[in-house]
Structure formats: C-alpha cells, structure tokens
Amino acid sequence: MLEVTGLKKVYEGKQRTVEAVRDLTFTLDKGELACLVGPSGCGKTTLLKIVSGLLEPTSGQVLLQGKHVQGPPPGMSVVFQEYGRSLFPWMSVRDNVELPLKQKKVPAARRRQLVDDSLSAVGLGDASAAYPWQLSGGMQQRVAIARAVAYEPQVLLMDEPFAAVDAQTRADLEDLIRDLWHQLHVTTLFVTHDIDEAVYLGQRVLILSESPTVIRRDILIDLPDRRDQLHTRSSPRFAELRAQVYAQIHRPREEHLAGRPTP
Amino acid sequence: MTPVLRRVGFALGLPAVLLTVWWVLSADSTDFYFPPLPRILETLVREWFGPRLTDDVLPSLLRLAAGFSVAAVSAVTLGILIGTHRGLRDFLEPVLELTRAIPPPVLVPIFILVFGIDDTMKVIVIAFGCVWPILLNTAEGVRALDGVLGDTARTYGITGAARLRHLVLPGASPQIFAGLRQALSLAIILMVISELFAATNGLGFAIVQAQRSFAIPEMWAGMLVLGLIGFLLSLVFSAIENRCLAWYHGLRRAQRQS
Numbered sequence: 001m002l003e004v005t006g007l008k009k010v011y012e013g014k015q016r017t018v019e020a021v022r023d024l025t026f027t028l029d030k031g032e033l034a035c036l037v038g039p040s041g042c043g044k045t046t047l048l049k050i051v052s053g054l055l056e057p058t059s060g061q062v063l064l065q066g067k068h069v070q071g072p073p074p075g076m077s078v079v080f081q082e083y084g085r086s087l088f089p090w091m092s093v094r095d096n097v098e099l100p101l102k103q104k105k106v107p108a109a110r111r112r113q114l115v116d117d118s119l120s121a122v123g124l125g126d127a128s129a130a131y132p133w134q135l136s137g138g139m140q141q142r143v144a145i146a147r148a149v150a151y152e153p154q155v156l157l158m159d160e161p162f163a164a165v166d167a168q169t170r171a172d173l174e175d176l177i178r179d180l181w182h183q184l185h186v187t188t189l190f191v192t193h194d195i196d197e198a199v200y201l202g203q204r205v206l207i208l209s210e211s212p213t214v215i216r217r218d219i220l221i222d223l224p225d226r227r228d229q230l231h232t233r234s235s236p237r238f239a240e241l242r243a244q245v246y247a248q249i250h251r252p253r254e255e256h257l258a259g260r261p262t263p
Numbered sequence: 264m265t266p267v268l269r270r271v272g273f274a275l276g277l278p279a280v281l282l283t284v285w286w287v288l289s290a291d292s293t294d295f296y297f298p299p300l301p302r303i304l305e306t307l308v309r310e311w312f313g314p315r316l317t318d319d320v321l322p323s324l325l326r327l328a329a330g331f332s333v334a335a336v337s338a339v340t341l342g343i344l345i346g347t348h349r350g351l352r353d354f355l356e357p358v359l360e361l362t363r364a365i366p367p368p369v370l371v372p373i374f375i376l377v378f379g380i381d382d383t384m385k386v387i388v389i390a391f392g393c394v395w396p397i398l399l400n401t402a403e404g405v406r407a408l409d410g411v412l413g414d415t416a417r418t419y420g421i422t423g424a425a426r427l428r429h430l431v432l433p434g435a436s437p438q439i440f441a442g443l444r445q446a447l448s449l450a451i452i453l454m455v456i457s458e459l460f461a462a463t464n465g466l467g468f469a470i471v472q473a474q475r476s477f478a479i480p481e482m483w484a485g486m487l488v489l490g491l492i493g494f495l496l497s498l499v500f501s502a503i504e505n506r507c508l509a510w511y512h513g514l515r516r517a518q519r520q521s
C-alpha cells in the first residue's frame with residue numbers, strides 16, 4: 001500500500017546544511033497499523049510531511065498504491081499534533097468533518113451518513129453543532145480523528161497526535177485508535193515519541209535513529225490483537241518489547257555515527 | 264435594571280449629559296457663532312428632516328456607499344494577492360508605501376482636473392482614501408494565516424476557490440473587518456471633503472454653504488446631522504461585524520478563559 005524508498009532530506013541554510021533524514025526505506029501493507037518512534041529531533045515530523053506530500057524530499061520517493069506521491073494525494077488523511085490549530089474555528093464540528101467530503105464531491109446523503117457515523121464512532125455524536133473552541137483538547141482531537149476517518153482514506157497518517165493531551169485522555173484516545181482500526185481496517189502510520197504508546201498500539205514498530213535519520217530496526221509486536229490499557233501494559237511480553245525498543249533508541253551515539261550495522 | 268436597559272443607558276448616557284451641559288451653557292447665548300442649542304435643534308428638525316434629507320443627505324450617503332464598496336472590493340482582492348504571494352508584495356511595496364503616504368485631500372484638486380466635478384470624482388476620492396487601511400489589514404490577515412490550517416487544507420485537497428472561500432476569507436476576516444472599520448471613519452471624512460471644493464449637493468456642501476452664507480444655526484445643525492450619521496453607520500457596521508465574527512469573539516473568549 002505505502003512504499004517509502006531511500007528518503008533523504010537536506011535543509012540548505014545560509015550558514016549550515018542540515019541533513020535531517022539520511023535514508024528511510026520501509027513498506028506498509030494494506031490494513032497494517034505501524035508505529036514510528038524515535039528520539040526528539042530525529043525528523044519524525046519531517047518524514048511524515050514528506051510521506052503526506054506536504055514537503056518534497058531531496059531524494060527518494062514515496063509510492064501510494066504504486067503511484068508516486070508529489071504533493072498531497074487524495075486518499076491520505078493526516079491528524080496533526082496541534083489539534084486546536086487544525087480545525088477551522090469558524091465552522092461547527094459537523095461542518096469541519098464534512099468539508100473534506102464536500103471537496104471530494106461525495107453526494108449529500110452519503111456525506112451526512114459518514115459524518116454521523118464517524119462522530120459517533122469517536123464519541124461525539126451529540127456535539128456536532130458545537131464549535132471547536134467550545135470543546136476540550138481531547139474532544140478537539142477526536143473531531144480531527146473523526147474528520148480523518150470520515151474521509152475514508154487509503155492511508156491514515158498521525159503525527160504525534162496525543163503528545164499535547166493529558167495522560168488519561170491519551171489512554172482513551174489510544175484505545176479509540178485501536179477500535180477504529182479494527183472497525184475500518186485502514187492502513188495507519190502512527191508517529192510518536194512515546195515508546196509505551198508505540199508498543200501498545202502497533203503491529204510493528206519502526207525505530208528511527210537520531211539525526212541524520214535512518215531506520216534502526218523494525219520490530220514485530222506479537223502482542224495479542226485485543227489489547228487493553230490495564231492488562232496488556234502489565235504483561236511480561238509488553239515489558240520485553242518495550243525494553244528492546246528503548247535499548248535501540250538509547251544506543252550510544254558513537255555506534256550510530258560510526259555506521260555500525262544494526263544487529 | 265435589565266441588561267438591555269443598562270446597555271442603552273450606557274450608550275446614551277454621556278451624549279445626554281453633554282447635550283444637557285451644552286443646552287444649559289448656551290441657552291442665553293447671544294454670540295453669533297455659538298447660537299443657543301434649542302435654536303440649533305429647531306433648525307435641525309426644520310431643515311434636515313425635510314427636503315434636505317433627499318436632496319443632500321441621500322446623495323452624500325450614496326456616494327459614500329459607492330466609494331466604500333469600490334475600495335472594499337478592490338482592496339480585499341489586492342490584499343489577498345499580496346498576502347499570498349511574497350514576491351508580489353516585495354514588488355509592489357515601494358509604490359504602495361509612496362502612494363499611501365499622500366493625504367487624499369491633497370489629491371482632490373488633481374482629481375478634479377482628471378475626473379471633473381461630478382459624482383465620479385467624489386467616489387474616487389473616497390475610494391482612494393479607503394483602500395489603504397483595508398488593503399494593508401487584509402494583506403496582514405492573509406499572511407498570518409495559521410500554517411497548520413494551511414497544511415490541513417492541502418492534505419484534504421482544499422485548493423483554489425474552495426481554499427479562498429473556506430480558509431483565506433474566513434481566516435483573514437477579523438483583520439479585514441478591522442481595516443473596514445478604519446476605512447468607514449475615513450470614508451465619512453472624505454465624503455465631506457470631496458464636497459467642499461466643487462459640488463452642487465451633499466451634506467458637506469450644505470454645511471460649507473451655510474458657513475459661507477453665515478447661516479450659523481444651519482451650519483451647526485448640519486454638523487450634528489453628520490455626527491448622527493457617523494454614529495448610525497458605526498452601529499450598523501458593528502451589528503454586521505458581530506454577526507460575521509461571532510465565531511472569532513467566541514474563540515477569543517475561550518482563549519482568555521483558559
């Protein structure tokens with residue numbers, strides 16, 4: 001479904017040149033839920049912007065269902081970290097969710113159904129007439145998720161969507177993502193800095209190195225398909241996987257710069 | 264006291280006080296240039312609520328509306344272009360800054376030479392002066408649109424006319440309205456100024472004519488009418504603005520409370 005090959009991004013400044021991303025190559029199959037995790041400043045957001053077509057890479061390519069991504073492709077939804085700034089404040093919740101569908105020229109009846117379904121799926125069925133600034137942070141992010149999901153995308157990209165909400169809301173939203181993914185089987189790439197979150201959510205965890213970024217490792221998460229905050233997170237396998245990811249991320253810097261092959 | 268009554272009381276309170284003071288101080292006035300307020304008010308009702316309303320006030324207001332509309336449409340359009348394209352702004356900026364610095368009253372004689380002394384000239388004077396606050400505010404409003412909103416719009420394929428309608432115009436509307444409000448005050452001033460030099464009807468014309476023929480109560484009455492019109496226009500504008508920017512006021516209130 002999504003093929004990323006040899007992505008490289010170099011920022012040319014007046015004083016210095018910054019190689020944000022060196023070489024990223026990975027593939028997402030249809031219906032997969034993969035998490036991308038890495039240390040701060042490792043270019044996670046840059047990567048997501050390139051994959052979503054908002055930014056052009058210096059070299060490398062992104063293929064969505066075999067088609068080259070040059071500029072935001074139809075069939076991709078993005079949920080941004082700054083939920084407050086990604087919703088249009090002059091429109092109601094319903095209008096916000098409906099706008100991309102109108103743009104996609106979906107007929108009115110189907111639009112209404114998609115909007116209603118996605119809003120109730122995120123638990124905001126009765127908030128459709130409210131304005132985004134009347135809602136709490138967690139609810140605003142739910143609206144953004146509902147909008148992304150109502151769009152019926154081929155690939156759903158999420159850029160650290162829960163970084164700016166409190167821990168309990170984050171736990172609820174994580175479960176919401178898993179539920180939605182089970183219902184809709186949409187291919188999802190979830191970027192986060194939170195190791196626990198990545199292991200809890202993903203079928204796979206792609207671990208990024210520090211800048212200049214490459215993929216250090218691709219770990220398969222063999223936790224059960226039905227997960228919950230209490231039991232999954234206290235299972236021994238979760239702890240093992242978490243430790244693996246943590247170790248990879250915090251490997252000494254010299255090893256990485258020396259270009260030692262990843263085990 | 265109900266909230267509405269209180270608001271009306273606040274709005275009318277100070278004017279009522281000032282008028283009363285004026286009335287009391289001028290009641291026995293024999294000064295030619297400062298007649299008693301009762302006389303001015305009597306002149307106002309007699310003169311300005313009669314044929315003058317259609318002969319002078321209406322043409323002035325129509326010219327005001329025309330000049331303001333022309334300025335609004337052209338300035339918002341140009342402002343959006345300038346705000347969106349950095350290169351265009353750099354290209355136009357020196358000329359705009361120069362032209363903007365010229366006070367419109369100074370240009371009236373030139374406009375008379377070029378456009379004559381009929382309604383067109385007056386509308387152009389008003390439009391020319393009003394363009395600047397609207398243009399600059401619009402450009403700034405468009406330039407300062409949130410990047411995340413822009414990315415969101417691009418992601419969902421909201422481009423071109425849809426982007427203009429759903430993102431640019433609503434997003435810049437607080438700034439645009441700020442510019443429009445400044446332009447409204449300016450428009451009233453320019454409306455009067457454009458009628459001072461070469462006119463055959465209009466509110467400014469009537470006031471100046473009264474002044475030149477030493478019809479002092481009529482002159483004062485005319486000035487009161489002008490003030491009243493300014494006040495009413497401002498009320499109408501506020502009503503429209505509150506309707507269009509209800510979301511913005513709500514947003515700011517929510518931000519202040521958090």
